[in-house]
Amino acid sequence: MKKRDIILISIFIAIAALGFGISRWPSLSDKEAILKISVQGETYGEYSLKQNQTIEIGSTNTCEIKDGKVHMIQADCPDKLCMDFTAIDKDGGSIVCLPNQVVLEIVTDNQNIDSIAG
Amino acid sequence: MDKEKLAYKKLAYMGLFCALAILMGYIEAILPIHIGIPGVKLGIVNIVIIFVFYTLGWKEALTISVIRIFVVGFLFGNLYSILFSLAGGVLSFLVMLILKKFHFHILTVSIAGGITHNLGQLLIASFVVQVYSLMYFMPIMIVAGVAAGAVIGYLGHLAIKRLAYLMPK
Structure with a gap:
């Protein structure tokens, strides 16, 4: 594994985390x-x-x-x-x-x- | 080995791997993995595709992938499952091809393939039913794709390490 492999995989996970945050956000409103x-x-x-x-x-x-x-x-x-x-x-x-x-x-x-x- | 002999050998191997890929598709279909989102699976077929991709070449891997999708689709699926598999299969293949061209590690190639396979299916599904809230599943699919892709990539790496010397070059 090179550095850029780790960077790319981190980007995937970051997108997932971001998507997770956005898609669950409206549930905070009443x-x-x-x-x-x-x-x-x-x-x-x-x-x-x-x-x-x-x-x-x-x-x-x-x-x-x-x-x-x-x-x-x-x-x-x-x-x-x-x-x-x-x-x-x-x-x-x-x-x-x-x-x-x-x-x-x-x-x-x-x-x-x-x-x-x- | 002369050229004609090499071509025959390659053809024989491709037949073998096609059969193996179809078999993997069957095993996949009977594996009871349910995490509540249809379409999320281990993708053990990808071990075969990655192995062929790294040993015989991308054209061979694409051929096997497409033949497999149609055969498995006609045997166990329906028109929808063929459409979804094709969308996922072709998209993930393109991404894997690009990443491999840029010399990314086999694990990264496999992970990206796993994610885009799911994503392609999700996109087609969203398009068919015109429901974009299906994208709600995207984060889970990415995480599942990373996990499954890492496992499959490592298994593929082991297979290549032990068996690549058998392949016609």
Whole structure:
């Protein structure tokens, strides 16, 4: 290992640390986080994280909100990768089922305004 | 060894490594590693790719990589997984090629390959579903890529040290 190898690897880790900091930053604000579900690019619905519920998304997927955490509990696609995602909560993140193009996203009120304006 | 004989020998080795890469892909597919983010895996296939890359050359490594992606995709995956693997595979290959050209250490080459492999898949996924918050996973993917790339790079380094003398030059 030469010096520049170590420098390059340090840069990778620095980018990761920076990205980590930025992506978790909004969670420090007290804006309410809500779950936004979209199917094939269209918004399907928005749900509060505070209420425990099971949501059927069309006929293809089912997700569950429990104690402020969201996860996919059922999918009819063959790979079921979306059910492998860790649960998402108010800190952000997303769960994606690519074959059905179902997206679960955590958005804050702030981001919502942005997406309407954009 | 004359030129024609060398070409045949190279071809035979490439067939062998293609089979090995496909087998590694199968082992990868049945290894139960779940850290909650699809697409994060050890990438043991990369041992074969790196070995070929450093002993036979970059064209051979790229050929094996692409053939492997299609064969494994048709056997165990679907159209999506082929698309993702291609994006990740080609992007990581380009980065590894550039770093090797500038004589970076094999561990660095492997780590950069691991990271960009994940990143390529993430980019394609973000593009397909038009959800850019998928980039939320980027930091974790980079860290996972550094760890897996270091392990794979070291294993590749050991393999090259012990087996490179067998390869046709």
